[in-house]
Amino acid sequence: MDKATRDSKPIIFAGHSSGGPIAIYATIWLLEEYKRLKKTLTHGPFCLTFGSPLTTDRIFCHAVRREEWSDRFVHFVMIHDIVPRILLAPLSSTKEFLEQSLPYLISPSAHHKADSIDKSKLTALFDNVMRNASCVASHAACILMGSTNMLLDTMTKFVQLSPYRPCGQYVFCTGTGRLVVVKNPDAVFQLLFYSLQLVSESESQQKAVASLPAHLAYEDGLDKNLDMRNAIHLENLCELPLSSDNTMDIATKTIVDTLNDLNLSARARLCLRAAGESEKQKEDNQKKIERKVGMIRNALVDLDAYRTMCETRGMGYFDAFKVQKHEDDFKANVKRLELAGIWDEIIEMLKRDELPDKYEAEKSWVKLGTEFRQLVEPLDVANYYRHLKNEDTGPYMTKGRPRRYKYTQRWREHAEQLPRGSCGESCFWADVEELNLAVTSNQARNEQMALNLANKLKEWHAKGEVKTDAFLKETALVTWWKTLPDNHGAKLCIEDLIER
Ligand SMILES: *[C@@H]1O[C@H](CO)[C@@H](O)[C@H](O)[C@H]1NC(C)=O
Numbered sequence: 001m002d003k004a005t006r007d008s009k010p011i012i013f014a015g016h017s018s019g020g021p022i023a024i025y026a027t028i029w030l031l032e033e034y035k036r037l038k039k040t041l042t043h044g045p046f047c048l049t050f051g052s053p054l055t056t057d058r059i060f061c062h063a064v065r066r067e068e069w070s071d072r073f074v075h076f077v078m079i080h081d082i083v084p085r086i087l088l089a090p091l092s093s094t095k096e097f098l099e100q101s102l103p104y105l106i107s108p109s110a111h112h113k114a115d116s117i118d119k120s121k122l123t124a125l126f127d128n129v130m131r132n133a134s135c136v137a138s139h140a141a142c143i144l145m146g147s148t149n150m151l152l153d154t155m156t157k158f159v160q161l162s163p164y165r166p167c168g169q170y171v172f173c174t175g176t177g178r179l180v181v182v183k184n185p186d187a188v189f190q191l192l193f194y195s196l197q198l199v200s201e202s203e204s205q206q207k208a209v210a211s212l213p214a215h216l217a218y219e220d221g222l223d224k225n226l227d228m229r230n231a232i233h234l235e236n237l238c239e240l241p242l243s244s245d246n247t248m249d250i251a252t253k254t255i256v257d258t259l260n261d262l263n264l265s266a267r268a269r270l271c272l273r274a275a276g277e278s279e280k281q282k283e284d285n286q287k288k289i290e291r292k293v294g295m296i297r298n299a300l301v302d303l304d305a306y307r308t309m310c311e312t313r314g315m316g317y318f319d320a321f322k323v324q325k326h327e328d329d330f331k332a333n334v335k336r337l338e339l340a341g342i343w344d345e346i347i348e349m350l351k352r353d354e355l356p357d358k359y360e361a362e363k364s365w366v367k368l369g370t371e372f373r374q375l376v377e378p379l380d381v382a383n384y385y386r387h388l389k390n391e392d393t394g395p396y397m398t399k400g401r402p403r404r405y406k407y408t409q410r411w412r413e414h415a416e417q418l419p420r421g422s423c424g425e426s427c428f429w430a431d432v433e434e435l436n437l438a439v440t441s442n443q444a445r446n447e448q449m450a451l452n453l454a455n456k457l458k459e460w461h462a463k464g465e466v467k468t469d470a471f472l473k474e475t476a477l478v479t480w481w482k483t484l485p486d487n488h489g490a491k492l493c494i495e496d497l498i499e500r
């Protein structure tokens, strides 16, 4: 692969059946490797799978979409193939049968004819997989449609739902040779179930028996039909036609024919629409918070002016805020609360999965989040220790730190591929407070913590992330520094920065 990369050759991982997940993981491994080494991606890697079982979960898919890697994954699924759905049922229920049919699946030759497969066992397996698939698909659909169904909540306490979710774009190959391309992961998930759903009970055995050969039909099927110019892209899901009428244009007519090819019920079409609505809602939510960027910036400008003012008074920003002696300190607190309100709302949306997956990796937001954190978190720490919250709740870092700072710190660390926890330039004041408290209560000095802090401060100051006002004569930081013995490593480390 190194050689291929050097020669600017494209790298494509591909796999059929259980080779699919291996291809997926190999691709992800290489993508992560590129990201870690900050190499740009010109020629791949890409991943193609054929009849791959689902083996990626919600978090995995979220991460892939956050990195905008989804388009690198293309999964082909014959709509009658059971294997892509098989892990929607518990593995324990399918394992035995799969082991028995392995000879056939590996080499469907004269020796291992499809007849050798026990039809009644295959039908039982098929029914079980589809019942379980129905269960997870409707659970997912209820979440999409925002219905808080009590019964559903109760059900999930008793029924173990499959954690697997599709990740990347899917190409469904219909019985009539049409290729249907779907990118929306929620829609793919619904289609995996609905495109194989039974129309009547009596079909069960027939579909079951067809479902294993379908797993082996990729080469033939795709050879004939792999003309992507004829592929139908299911986009604009919100406006998916529910039924046909005579006034439709050709494009819409094609979509309707495709949906009919897939035998999609009215309920299935509503689920696809819901998947589209949900995606659109997330985009709208992001637009809504984009409109608050101006407000955030203005508040940050005001707080920056406040910091400068504190410095001209000879007082560090953190300490001035903690003492709250002037009217400006009070005003700064109002700004802090204003900003906290906006950011907490964003974090809540993220937790409820109401923003696009790629939001947390967007450069402009990572940057704004960092500016916000560096300027405002010291005030939160000051406020925490001013009100002695540490006494009943515990140290700020472990008990009191709001998510709005934890999240934005991770955004930056991830974007710049820095070690987890390394961007503590906004919250070192909490350590300073704890170290000072330890001194006043005569506890043994935490040498390691002191040394780490001093080293980090030096580094952050050099990068301009911690400003000189932290080292003014009367700050909590300098107070702590003075308590260190003269020959202490931490004392010497930042000696040059301290105001005399
Ligand atoms: C899912 O599969 C398990 C294991 O075979 C089975 O016990 C359960 O009834 C199935 N769930 C549904 C909803 O059919």
Ligand SMILES: *[C@@H]1O[C@H](CO)[C@@H](O)[C@H](O)[C@H]1NC(C)=O
Pocket (backbone or CB within 6 Å): 079, 174, 175, 195, 199, 261, 262, 263
């Ligand atoms: C759609 O349904 C019809 C009638 O039940 C059936 O004959 C046909 O095979 C189905 N098509 C697919 C792709 O399942």
